[in-house]
Amino acid sequence: MNALLFNAVHAPLEYTTVPDLKPEKGVVVVDLHAAALNHRDLYITQGQYAGIQAPCILGSDGAGEYQGKKVIINPSLDWGTNPNAQQKQFRVLGMPDNGTFATQIIIAKKQLHPMPEHLNWEQAAALPLAGLTAYRTLFTRCKLRKGEKVLISGIGGGVALMALQFAVAAGATVFVTSGTGEKIKQAEKLGAKGGVNYKEGGWDKDLKAMAGGFDVIIDSAAGDGFGQLAGLCNPGGRVGIYGGTLGKINNLSPQIIFWKQISILGSTMGTASNFKSMLQFVERHQIVPIVDRTFPLKLGNDALKHMEKGQQFGKIVLNCV
Amino acid sequence: MNALLFNAVHAPLEYTTVPDLKPEKGVVVVDLHAAALNHRDLYITQGQYAGIQAPCILGSDGAGEYQGKKVIINPSLDWGTNPNAQQKQFRVLGMPDNGTFATQIIIAKKQLHPMPEHLNWEQAAALPLAGLTAYRTLFTRCKLRKGEKVLISGIGGGVALMALQFAVAAGATVFVTSGTGEKIKQAEKLGAKGGVNYKEGGWDKDLKAMAGGFDVIIDSAAGDGFGQLAGLCNPGGRVGIYGGTLGKINNLSPQIIFWKQISILGSTMGTASNFKSMLQFVERHQIVPIVDRTFPLKLGNDALKHMEKGQQFGKIVLNCV
Secondary structure, X not given: OEEEEEOOOOOOOEEEEOOOOOOEOOEEEEEEEXXXXXXXXXXXXXXXXXXXXXXXXXXXXXXXXXXXXXXXXXXXXXXXXXXXXXXXXXXXXXXXXXOOOEOEEEEEHXXXXXXXXXXXXXXXXXXXXXXXXXXXXXXXXXXXXXXXEEEEOOEOEHHHHHHHHHHHHOOOXXXXXXXXXXXXXXXXXXXXXXXXXXXXXOHHHHHHHHHOOXXXXXXXXXXHHHHHHHHOEEXXXXXXXXXXXXXXEOOEOHHXXXXXXXXXXXXXXXXXXXHHHHHHHHHHOOOOOOEEEEEEHHHHHHHHHHHHHOOOXXXXXXXXX | OEEEEEOOOOOOOEEEEOOOOOOEOOEEEEEEEEEEOOHHHHHHHOOOOOOOOOOEEOOOEXXXXXXXXXXXXXXXXXXXXXXXXXXXXXXXXXXXXXXXXXXXXXXXXXXXXXXXXXXXXXXXXXXXXXXXXXXXXXXXXXXXXXXXXXXXXXXXXXXXXXXXXXHHHOOOEEEEEEOOHHHHHHHHHXXXXXXXXXXXXXXXXXXXXXXXXXEEEEEOOOHHHHHHHHHOEEXXXXXXXXXXXXXXXXOEOHHHHHHOOOEEEEOOOOOHHXXXXXXXXXXXXXOOOOEEEEEEHHHHHHHHHHHHHOOOOOEEEEEOO
């Protein structure tokens, strides 16, 4: 089989041939058709991730064939029995376990689910990690209800876009923020009602004038601007946090939190049950994940460079066959 | 009737005689036996509160007699129909509505509840605001379950102490923080398993060594130390915030929030249903609120000065008769 091998941080992935995989007790071999990148993969190659091990095949997202059937892989491994949080043994697929940047993967059969029939290989590979994260954050944690007003920050990333598509499908009125006006326009084509550029001063006041206030805010930036997001909440509002690219939260008013009875809710990946519910939701609403660009597997380093530039709108996919 | 009149900020309350109250349509007159102080009253006299109006009778907590029956007053006015947050018209009893620092009060009959039989007047007056706030934060917002580990910061204040007594009664293992070792010892007598002095460096590491981690943390300080509290959460942990005496939250790691799937939950006062549930809980567990000291109504200014010193352990009560 062919694979992109992660040998060391700050080094390109090595496109190479390794021995074909054989099924063992409790695990099966899937012939991969497509994989998708996540920021996690980029952070690992940059040495910006905990517990890095090499050599290893990266990649959390994959779709392929198992015994003649089209399957999609749940990248959430060994969550455990507590629906509220993952256990210590929990892992995201791809480092330390060999991941999907290859033509084959060996994985526990219970991680496989029928691929939604309305998706092609690339769209299906774009779904698992982003879809699971967005689903748990929006519905399990923030308990989004029809008719509510939602703000999604940093539109263009995989999870943010899935959250936009899910929230629109659920009957919410959705606004977005982005660093570029172009991405706001693209989000509007996907059903967003409007948006603001967070690089422009007074973006929070503009949002307030545009939307009033928000029942649910989905954020992965955190940092110094987080307090402004909290200030945009309606009474009883929920803020879902699934990342923190801008670092520590500062200048957050406790008065806003307690007087408005706000909930700030952390979320990571999801349970097996969350994954199944997400797939059902995607099928029921015929949601098609947005693919920004597809690269051949052997050009995986180009795909990572494309992600590093941060210009993408949607998932970056690898064609594995 | 006699009353303590709030005439202006930074001025002592005026102990004076005003005309007796007469019941009107929709409201009744209660003959007060005892009232209790809250920090809210102190903040108003210091000009540290929004929407200050004078003249007015302060005081949110009261117990008294109505038609020969002992009653306790729910100080949460016009919450509205949304259980998740209060509506705009919501008010805490005592400014702008005349409050309990008097021998009589005029109030909507629905705010009255039978006084728990196991309490005397002073204990009953100590219960409403602190009990309601602690109950909603612990149970409605943080969903405390039997057997969980709880941390309560700043023990000695009214809400913190009620939260300690409620959590112990609910079968939780409770730890506390305080600025004095003496208050920690007193908390242990009330059922706390242990505690640390937050003025000593490494208090969070000491707590970690002592307790492991916490499922629920109840805080009203916020400020720069809040990130350390969040770091003490177990996976799936909940942090209830009902105040913010140390000001804005800084240096809070989003990675801890999302990876541990933590919930930070603001809480203020409570619904009429929360108040009833709180009273039932207090009766079922025969909980007796801690009274630090009782002053005669006419010495209300001394009572406020006593609160300002911050040495109290429990509620400061006014004897109204």
